[in-house]
Amino acid sequence: MRRAQNDEEVAVQRSYTSQSTGQKATPFTGDFLIRTKNKNGDIMKQFMDTVLNKFTEDITDKIFLMIQNDHDLMAEYLDLLDKHKDNIDLKTLNSNIGKYIKESFSLDNLSESTEPKSTLIRTFTKHKIKKS
Numbered sequence: 001m002r003r004a005q006n007d008e009e010v011a012v013q014r015s016y017t018s019q020s021t022g023q024k025a026t027p028f029t030g031d032f033l034i035r036t037k038n039k040n041g042d043i044m045k046q047f048m049d050t051v052l053n054k055f056t057e058d059i060t061d062k063i064f065l066m067i068q069n070d071h072d073l074m075a076e077y078l079d080l081l082d083k084h085k086d087n088i089d090l091k092t093l094n095s096n097i098g099k100y101i102k103e104s105f106s107l108d109n110l111s112e113s114t115e116p117k118s119t120l121i122r123t124f125t126k127h128k129i130k131k132s
Helices: 007-013 031-040 043-057 059-069 071-083 090-104
Strands: 107-113 124-129
Touching (some): 043 059, 059 090, 059 124, 071 090, 090 124
Antiparallel strands (some): 107 124
C-alpha cells in the first residue's frame, strides 16, 4: 500500500467493506458512526447489543472463573464458606452470587447450562440483557 498524502487518504486506506451491508466504512473517522446511523438505522446499537448479549450469556461462569483464578478472591470465597458454615453452604453461596450478578447487571434468564468452565459450580443460568 502506498503512503497516504493527507487525512482523507488515510481514512480511505483504513476503510473496510461491511460484510452485512457491502458498504465502505471508516471506523477511524468521527463521521463514521453518524453516517452509519443515518443510512442504516441504529446498526451500532444492534451490534453492541449482540456483543453484550454474547458476553453476558455466560457472565456467571466468567465471574466464578475469575474467583477461582484469583488467589485473594478464592481465599475470601473459601473463608466465607468456612467462617459461616452453620448458615451458608456451597449451594446457597453460589446461588446468591448468581442472583447478585443477575440483579447487578439487570439481566434476564435464558436457560441453564450444565457445562461451566469454572470448577466452583456445576450449573449456571445463562443470561441476556433486559429489553428496555
